[in-house]
Amino acid sequence: xxxxxxxxxxxxxxxxAACDPLIDDQPMGAILSPEQLDIEVTxxxxxxxxxxxxxxxxxxxxxxxxxxxxxxxxxxxIIMPYIGDVKVKFIGMCDGGQVETERSVHINxxxxxxxxxxxxxxxxxxxxxxxxWNFDNTDEAVYGTGGWLTQDNPSWDVKPLSELxxxxxxxxxxxxxGANVTKVDVNGKVLEKGHFSFDMTAAKxxxxxGKQWSIGQLTLTGVTMLSGHAFYEPDKKIxxxxxxxxTDKELxxxxxxxxxxxxxxxxxxxxxxx
Numbered sequence: 001x002x003x004x005x006x007x008x009x010x011x012x013x014x015x016x017a018a019c020d021p022l023i024d025d026q027p028m029g030a031i032l033s034p035e036q037l038d039i040e041v042t043x044x045x046x047x048x049x050x051x052x053x054x055x056x057x058x059x060x061x062x063x064x065x066x067x068x069x070x071x072x073x074x075x076x077x078i079i080m081p082y083i084g085d086v087k088v089k090f091i092g093m094c095d096g097g098q099v100e101t102e103r104s105v106h107i108n109x110x111x112x113x114x115x116x117x118x119x120x121x122x123x124x125x126x127x128x129x130x131x132x133w134n135f136d137n138t139d140e141a142v143y144g145t146g147g148w149l150t151q152d153n154p155s156w157d158v159k160p161l162s163e164l165x166x167x168x169x170x171x172x173x174x175x176x177x178g179a180n181v182t183k184v185d186v187n188g189k190v191l192e193k194g195h196f197s198f199d200m201t202a203a204k205x206x207x208x209x210g211k212q213w214s215i216g217q218l219t220l221t222g223v224t225m226l227s228g229h230a231f232y233e234p235d236k237k238i239x240x241x242x243x244x245x246x247t248d249k250e251l252x253x254x255x256x257x258x259x260x261x262x263x264x265x266x267x268x269x270x271x272x273x274x
Contacts, residue, residue, distance in 0.1 A: 030096045031096035031097045031098070032094045032096070032099045033099065034100070036057070036099075037057050037090070037092055037099065037101055038056040038057045039053075039056065039090055039092075039101075039103065040052070040053075040054040041053055041054075041088045041104070041105045043105060043107070044077070045111075047106065047107060047108035047109045048109060048112065049080045049081070049083075049107045049110045049111060049112055049114070050078070050079050050080075051077070051078050051088075052076075052077050053066075053076045053077075053078060053088065054074070054075045057092060057094070059095055060093065061093040061094075062090065062091075062092065063090070063091040064088060064089070064090055065089040065090075065091070066078050066089075067088075067178055067179070068081075079113075079114060081110070081115070081118040082175045082176070082177055082178055082179075083107055083108065083109075083110070083126065083176060084107065084108075084126075085104050085106050085177050086104065086105055086106075086107055086177055087102050087103070087177075088104075088105065089102050115200075117198055117246065118175060120246050120248060121196065121198070121218075121246070122174050122175045126174070127174070128172050128174025129172070129174070129273060130170050130273065130274040131170060131172075131173065131251055131271045131274065132171075132272065133226065133270070133271060133272070134250065134270045136272070137250070141155070141270065142154070143158070143164060143231070143269055143270070144156065144158035144159055144231060144268060145157045145231050145265045145266060145267060145268065146254075146266055147264075147266065148254075148260050149205075149207060149208075149262045149263075149266075150206055150213070150262060152244050152252060152254075153252070153268055154267075154270070156265065157265070159231070165226070166227050166228075168186035169183060169184065169185050169186070169191065169226055170183070171183055171184075171223070171225070171226065171271075173196060179197060180195055180196075181194050181195060181196045181220060181223045182194075182223070183223050192224060194221050194222025194223030195221050196218065197221075198217065198219070199216055199217045200215065200216035200243075202214075202216055208262065213242075213244070214242040215243050215244065216246075217240055217242060218240070218241045218243050219239060219240045219241075220239050220240075221239065224237055225238060225241070225269060226269065226271070231267040238267070241254065241255050241269070242255065244268075249272055249273050250270075250271070250272055250273075252268070252270055253268070253271070254266050254267065
């Protein structure tokens with residue numbers, strides 16, 4: 001009986017000890033305020049489109065968002081395609097958590113080469129570049145259906161001009177402080193404003209012959225394409241398009257669902273620079 005009492009007492013003591021949490025008395029440290037951050041966003045030389053991002057804040061990891069992509073380097077050099085006042089977002093990961101702020105830098109010259117598609121889409125001036133329906137070079141077949149992953153124009157079901165949505169509207173692409181797109185009517189009245197991005201690595205091939213079919217993808221946010229929906233689905237607004245052709249004067253876009261089979265009814269847009 002005595003042995004049993006000793007065993008029971010030890011068991012209870014061990015159980016109570018196991019229930020006590022391990023407490024770490026080390027403080028986490030305070031979250032810095034934006035004013036405490038020591039960061040710099042500067043041009044490599046006055047007005048240059050090459051900018052330097054530098055985080056000098058002790059014990060703080062850097063997370064930069066330039067609008068073109070993300071960088072986690074404490075010091076980095078970025079080539080921007082924009083003209084004007086450009087904002088860069090900074091998120092600092094410090095001992096107590098994260099803190100956010102922004103810095104602006106002014107760019108007035110493109111003195112470092114940029115990807116050619118920026119100029120093809122938006123031109124190289126402050127006015128940007130205007131894209132509208134390519135009536136002249138398409139026999140007026142500017143919006144309709146054709147074979148997914150195989151064809152490069154709307155040759156099946158084509159919308160008559162009398163029924164064409166946004167017939168007299170245009171899209172103005174510019175690089176004034178960002179990658180901007182503005183939809184305007186025939187009188188220049190602003191209908192929508194948003195942004196654009198592209199990915200020229202997202203090309204697709206024709207599975208029938210293995211040849212390249214598209215050259216990249218265009219994505220619009222906050223603004224819709226001219227007749228910006230799938231041909232047979234007027235309520236399905238399209239934001240990402242396959243780029244089939246992009247030159248100084250012509251832009252051909254296409255859309256179908258990612259899981260669509262080859263030769264499915266895809267929607268095509270035929271545009272030209274104004």
